Each structure stands twice: as C-alpha cells, then as structure tokens.
Amino acid sequence: MFDLKRVDFSKVLKDVTLRKPLIYHMTNGVAMSEQAHLALAIGASPVMSLYPGEAAELISVADVLLVNIGTPSREGIEAMFVAVREARELGKPAILDPVGYGATKMRVDLVNRLLDTKAFRVIKGNGAEISLLGGQEAQVRGVDSMDSPRTALAVKTLALKHDCIAVATGPTDYVSDGKDVYALRRGHEWLTLLSGSGCYVGTMMAAYMSVTEPLIAAMTALALMSVASEVAAMKSDGPGTFRANLFDILHDFSLNPSSFDMPIWEKLEI
Ligand SMILES: Nc1ncnc2c1ncn2[C@@H]1O[C@H](COP(=O)(O)OP(=O)(O)O)[C@@H](O)[C@H]1O
Ligand SMILES: Cc1ncsc1CCOP(=O)(O)O
16 A cells, blocks of 8 residues: 655655666757756756657667657657657656647647557646546647646546556646546646746656656656745746746755655545
C-alpha cells in the first residue's frame, strides 16, 4: 500500500542535483529554451534535439526521454519514433506530453501512434487533453485547457488503459496510477499566463523520474511547481517578473530541499 507520508520528497529534489540526469527533450519551439534553462535550474542537464539521425545515439546516453508534440514537424515526428522505440528497447524512462491533443486530427493520430509503442511511464497533459485521452468530453482550443469536471475519472481510466501514471494539470492537478487518484488544489493563476508552464512541469517530472518511481516524480513536480508559483507571485508585479522569480524559487528549493514541504494531496474516492 502506497503511503504518501512515508515518502521523502525533499530527497527526490536533492538526488537530482547530485545525479544531474541528462534529459533528452524532444519538445516544441515555444518552450524549448525555457525548458533547457529550467532543467539546469533544478540541477538536471538538458539536451534538445528533433533530428532523426542522432536520436538512437542520444537515447543511449540520456537518463530520461521527454516527448512533447507541441510544434510538430515531419522530421521531428520521425525522430520521436526512433527515440521512443529505442527508449523502450533500452528500458529508459519516457514521458509523453500530448500538447494540443484533440485540437486537430493530426495530433490525435500522432498521440495514438506514440502510445501504441507502449514506451511511456507517464502521460502528462492539461485537463482538456487528458480528459479527451481518458475518454471524457472536453474542449480543446489550440493548446489551452478548458476545464472539465470529469478529469479525475479520465486520469484513472488513462492510467489503467496504458499501464502508466496519468497526470492532468489545471487549477486542480490530478494524478493516478490506475488504482488511486490524488488531487492537489494549489498554485498561482499566473502560471496560466506563461506559455509553456505545462511544458516546464514535464521537464521537472522527467528529472525526478531519473531518481524515483514515476508516481512520486509526478507528484513532486506538481507540488513543487504549485508551491514555487505561490511564493514567486508574492514577489512579482506581473507575469514577466513572475517568470523570473519562479525560476529563482525553483532553483532555491532544489538547492535547499529541506525548505520544501509537500502540500497535502487529497485522495479521491473514485
Ligand atoms: N488556474 C490555475 N491556478 C493555479 N495553478 C494553475 C492554474 N491553471 C494551471 N495551473 C498550474 O499551471 C501548471 C501548468 O498547467 P496547465 O496550464 O494546465 O498546463 P498547460 O500549460 O499544458 O495548458 C501546472 O502546474 C498547474 O497546476
Ligand atoms: C503556444 C504553443 N503552441 C504550440 S506549443 C505551445 C506551448 C504550449 O505550452 P503549454 O502546453 O505548456 O501551455
């Protein structure tokens, strides 16, 4: 039986700074450079590439693979399939961020084909993306989330279906291993004004997946982002200073993990 109270979350942050895992990012052009900065700020090492010709070699040296389909291209998609199949072959942890799932038929087909590889230990998206993937009704407009009351059910369904950890972000974050569903109602709404804040969470989950099991990695990333956003907002005048302060606070918590207290996750009866 999984007991949240017994998990040492601050050790997860510390272990990343000690290990400096290499996170192979196959990600979108909007958030890519921010994700690289953020990876460094939390003690990980980023490498970003969407080139098929080096995908197998990069996977062999990477600790974790993050696939984010935000700005798809023919070459990038080809590279993703090389990397994903190789990651599965080598048993390297992989996380999928199905950005804009449901916005176009192309994204739906791509995500379904990626999931067919059975390579992913975590599927993380916003509430609308995950609700749709989990078989619930939701509206996706572009890559932004519209809230859906059925998200909690969707994470459980999705986790069960793909034998992985499913995560839906939003004003409430939901995480499920297919058996239990946990919810966290924290974080500052200015996160919604940073294009790529969901992508940042993907980078954090990937980093933590290199040192702990996927469920703990997902919960650590979401909790840290929520708490850091609240602290950052108190010091900020608007989204611009908020973004800079957020990176500072995430860096600070990563270097001084004992100052980070895990907020209370609610276990839902579903
Ligand atoms: N209204 C909100 N209030 C507080 N935190 C939020 C809110 N909406 C999203 N978040 C947080 O912002 C981060 C990104 O989530 P989200 O905006 O759902 O992803 P995406 O950027 O992929 O659409 C997550 O950490 C989530 O908890
Ligand atoms: C605006 C935009 N368009 C394509 S990818 C992207 C960034 C999406 O980032 P996030 O999913 O974290 O909001």
